[in-house]
Amino acid sequence: FSSMTSIRVCAAVAATAAISAIAWGQLQPQTVTTAPRPVVAHVASEGKAMFIFGLGYTGDCFARELLAQGWKVYGTVRSQASFERYTKLGVVCVMLPEDVSQQTPEEVQAAQETLHSVTHILVTAAPTDTGDPMLARFQAALKTTTKLQWVGYLSTVGVYGDVDGQRVDESTPVNPKTQRAKRRVLAEKQWLDTRLPVHIFRLPGIYGPLRGPLEKVRSGTARRVLKEGHVFSRIHVDDIVLVLWASMARPRPGAIYNVADDLPEAGHVVTEYACGLLGVQPPPLVAFEDSDLTPMGKSFYSESRFMTNDLLKTELGVQLRYPTYREGLKAQLEEEQRLGVGAPAQRPWNQALKRLQSLFSLTPFPKKVTGRRAGPGPTVLLADNGSVRAASALNLREIASQLEAVLTKDPARPVRAVHATSVRWSDRINADQLGGRKAPLTVPMLTQLIEQGERQFVLLPFFFGPSASIPEILVKAxxxxxxxxxxxxVRMGPSLVCRCPFLFEGPKHYGDDVIAEILLDRILETILERGLTAPVVVLVDHGSPQAAVGRVRNYVAEKMPALLGDAASHFVEASMERRDGPEYAFNDPLLEVVLERPEIVGRDVVVALMFLQPGKHAGAAGDIAGIIDNSTAGKTGRVFMTNVIGTHPKLLALLAKRYAQSVPVAAVPTI
Incomplete structure (x- = not known):
């Protein structure tokens, strides 16, 4: 788990925000009238330092995000093992044993001095019957700090008590019933009474990698309990981090936010969905009255709330990465599989393989057996269309290397190696530009490896759609x-975006949603780096003589307006080039035409590159850059290109899925 959060990208962008002038220190219903904020951002790291009281699950994830953004991070730990682990990670650790008497005067003084140097504080530690122990220890030091800009306190939605499934927002009065919730209400009040720039975040059940419904199913502790009308709210840890970033970008001392997803749901429904993802039978459905839940477990069923999160969206402009448990649990499972963590379970990729076996009467590749491998596994040839630019070949090598690292962690389907190859063109690149090693073409390399005795291969197309190069060159060879x-x-994986109905059971497998999410990340990165506010966004692909390939851009473009929301003032799709003739009109409009439109000229524009690799077209001095330079929009306004899709983690996950969905080449038609 140590590397998980470091690879995540919070797709969020920002502008400077002002602190609202409101009364602090009051636990009361809130009325918010601030204008909507379209997008949120990482806060610039220069001169910023965060102190995290409690490097638990959420604190750990946030600390890694902060470190990745260049922040100075301090955090409290209780054991020497944790001290050493987080110190290696880059956190400046403060030993803070639970028993105050075990803390040396030197440790107390060091912690107090540290608090005077930080600009932000996050409190995740649980309160006691007397309130927040962190505040009790360090209140005197906090009162004299002069640099503090933001304090976040993680509380619980349990402070609202039972409302019999009714809707709850921040204006709902607190009415705690359990002792846990009463402690939180007391701690909230204590922090707000300090008159520090405190922000309260009320959280429901937290899930994420190695935590939540999937982990309970794996460990055998999951239960399906039916209590009529009862619903739970939940939130993915990544979305908690996203909300914290948003609040720091737009601080409003005294604010209280409900940090829950969009879909409260009965616990037994979520458990059943988790079982489906893991490919296991769900536990039996048991009436609440007949359940064997512990007293703690039963206490969670004593309260039912329908949490709303409108304030996150209207005030902070937050767009949750995982609006419901469905997207969140699916993403969690894919991340765990990609990183090779999580208890053994029947994986969805194996389920897809079994389905393909029934369709094509396949024999699976040898599986890993206890103590040894039954076979070396296939060699994977990752094949792109090719380029004469060295940057493209080098980028493909990096992707192949990362994909190999991902695939070799899946014991169900071992691989021998992953090679970067091109269908054509790339063999023309001088080896001196590639570290002394020529870029191989796919067919010659396949032939060479066959002659060396290898017999198991997976051809993995690195194409957005069903390029003619696949059947015309690869399949024939x-x-x-x-x-x-x-x-x-020899087997072949589907293209990155594939809507083949006999392979996939529904849109979740098509891939266009993944490409759209990656493009969103690239767009928002550009907006943040350039300091833009609601620019025009133009999605551009290469253009193709094949209508099926052209439709891929359309599939992705259909999803972009909803994903962008208010982050863009206008969205349009375009192609870089097209062949002459009405039969190729599906590529229209061309980028050069779009950049002459009156509604775009003179505006800030982000050109989103739907290109997998840098090269002749999408490079810094490539064809698209030339089109921009020669356009009226480029001369009268500011036009910026995004990075190519490249080595985005979601792209690696999609390639790994396509590997698992490979079919015999005999089943792929030639032209």
Whole structure:
């Protein structure tokens, strides 16, 4: 788990925010009239330092995000093992044993001096019957701090008590019923009474990597308990981090936020969904009255609330990465699989393979067995269309290296190696530009490896859509080799975006949603780096003579307006180029035409590059940059290009899925 949060990208952007002039220190219903904020951002790291009281699950995730953004991070730990682990990570640790008497005067003084140097504080530690122990220890030091800009306190939605499933927002009075919730109400009040710039975040059940419904199913502790009309709220840890960033970008001392997703749901429904993702039978549904829950477990069913999160969206402009448990649990599972963590379970990728076996009468690749491998696994040839630019070939090598690291962690489907290859062009690049090693073409490399005795391969197309290069070059070559080598087992994965109905059971497998999310990240990164506010966004692809490939851009473009929301003032799709003739009109409009439109000229524009690799077209001095420079928009306004899709973590996950969905080349038609 130590590397999880470091690879995540919070897709959020920002502008400077002012502190609202409101009364502090009051636990009362809130009325918010601030104008909507379209997007949120990481807060610039220069001169910023965060002190985290309690490096638990959420504190750990936030600390890694902060470190990745260049912040100075301090945090409290209770054990020497934690001290050493977080010190290696880059956190300046403060030993803070639970028993105050065990803390040396030197440790107390060091902690107090540290608090005088930080600009932000996050409190995650649980309160006691007397309130927040962190505040009790360090209140005197906090009162004399002069640099503090923001304090976040993580509380619980349990402070509202039971409302019989009714809607709850920040204006709902607190009415705690359990002792846990009463402690939180007391701690909230104590922090607000300090008159420091305190912000309260009331959280429901937290889930994320190695925590929540999936982990309970794996460990065998999951229960499906039916209590009529009862619902739980929940939140993914990544979205908590996103909300904290948003609040720091727009602080409003005294603010209270409900940090929950958009869909409260009955616990047994969520458990059933988690079981489906893991491919296991759900536990039996038991009436609440007949359940064997512990007293703690039963206490959670004593209260039912429908949490609302409107304030996050209207005031902070937050767009949750995982609006419901469905997106969140699916993303959690994919991340755990990609990083090789989580208890063993029947994985969805294995389920997809079994389905393909029934369709094509396949024999699976050898699986890993206890103590040894039953076989070396296939060699994967990651194949792009090719380029004469060294940057493209080098980028493909990096992607292949990262994909190999991902695939070798899946014991169900071991691989021998992943090679970066190109269908054409790349062999023309001088080896001196590639570290002395030529870029191989796919078919010659396949032939070479076959002659060396290898017989198991997966061809993995690095194409957005069903390029003609796949059947015209790759499939024909493989079938020719299979005539000479009858024992040759070659399979092919689908393209990145594939709407093949006999392969996939619904839109969640198509891939266009993943590409859209990656493009969103690239767009927001550009907005943040350039300090833009609601620019025009133009999505541009290469253009294709094949209508099926052209439709891929359309599939992705359909999703972008909803994803962008108010982050963009206007959205339009375009192609870099097209062939002459009405039969190729599906590529329209061209980028050069779009950049001459009156509603775009003179505006800030972000050109989102729907390109996998840098090269002749999408490079810094490539064709698209030339189109921009020659356009009226480029001369009268500011036009910025995003980075290419490149090595985005979600792209690696999609490639890994496409590997698992590979089918025999014999089932792929030639033209």
């Amino acid at each position: 493989v079938k020719a080799q299979q005539e000479q080598y009858p024992d040759l087992d």
